[in-house]
Amino acid sequence: MNTLAQLKAGQLAGITRLDLSCGLTEFPREIFELADSLEILNLSGNALRSLPDDLHRLAHLRVLFCSDNAFTELPECLGQCAKLSMIGFKANQISHVPAAALPPLLRWLILTDNCISQLPDALGERPLLQKLMLAGNQLAHLPESLAQCKNLELIRIASNRLTHLPQWLLALPSLTWLAYAGNPVEMAVDVAADDATPDIPWAQLELAEVLGEGASGVIRKAVWKPSAKAVAVKLYKGTITSDGSPLHEMQACIAAGLHPNLIKVEGRVVGHPDDQAALVMDLIAPSYRNLAGLPSLASCSRDVYHPATRFSAEVALRMARGIASVAAHLHRHGITHGDLYGHNILWNAAGDCLLGDFGAASFHATADTLETKALQRIEVRAFGVLLGELLERVDGELSEDKRQALEGLHERCCQPEVLARPGFSEIEATLQPL
Known part of the structure; x- marks a missing residue:
């Protein structure tokens, strides 16, 4: 984190990224002295309500974060920033998004946890749009112009007021990761009763060290x-995350039931002194590690793998079969995971793997309707992306016949015609003999 004193003293000349969080109520004009180099500007965690009209003077600005401020409108000056492609205004008080605020190269837009009830048609006129985060707003519909966004891969619309999922949304050729829990359209679905989940009194638990922390909560041994x-x-935390509500995540974890490639839920915590929601789960062996890292600012919607990550053909195939199996299991239970990614998979050297993080999970009808098929085939594309990433990292022992079969499956899973993709039962059948 940089300081305002450093900025005003001219000590930050030539930097490409500036992070300022110090209670700002006005945009420091000294930032313009960095115009020749500044590419990433993070002003999150301040008290800003506006940005200067001449923001476009930051000619190299590509990424702007202004989350946790006091904006009530997305600033129109953003639209004049020629190179700006990523915008993050999470957790403000935004109710108005002017068409003029959308820059021409917009690729990644984060408006999570605001008060937005309507979006401009101009949003669909940004052909590079790839990632759209809208959870925790008041949207009753989406602009139909988004049907033109052929590159849109990830959309988060959980915890809004949507009564239906538009047909054009379910037909987007690149859509891969969709979260829509907490909308009337999802709440109308019959969710399986979770009465079989045992209650575990808080007093029976002796907490130890923190194992990890994410947007939805803290995991402790x-x-x-x-x-x-x-x-x-x-x-679980009570606040809205980029995916949606942590309490919906907890509900999906319980409803997912038992599967060898899921982390077992032992029970639901009752009697927490602050009434905090919590689950008791199996402790994962330390031999497991994350398959990939989160997407970066540059990769946008794609996971980042360590350069040295390599698998034997046997391990890669075992992981592919495991993930296909657990995805099929979830779909049979009327659940789409919504975030089927390498960074949400734990694996070990033998190829055992566990799919975690249900923060983007949504419920759908178990009846074999066109909508159900489309929702499931959107997730099939996520599996196709994952399969491609595994194949890229397989050592040279994969036979030509097997590689052709797997590459063919990858292409079928990722084809632009959503309903022409195979379901997970067909994917399992293809992978089994390999």
């Missing part, structure tokens, strides 16, 4: 005292 069993406890 614990001892379940009656059996002295080591477990993991996930304590």
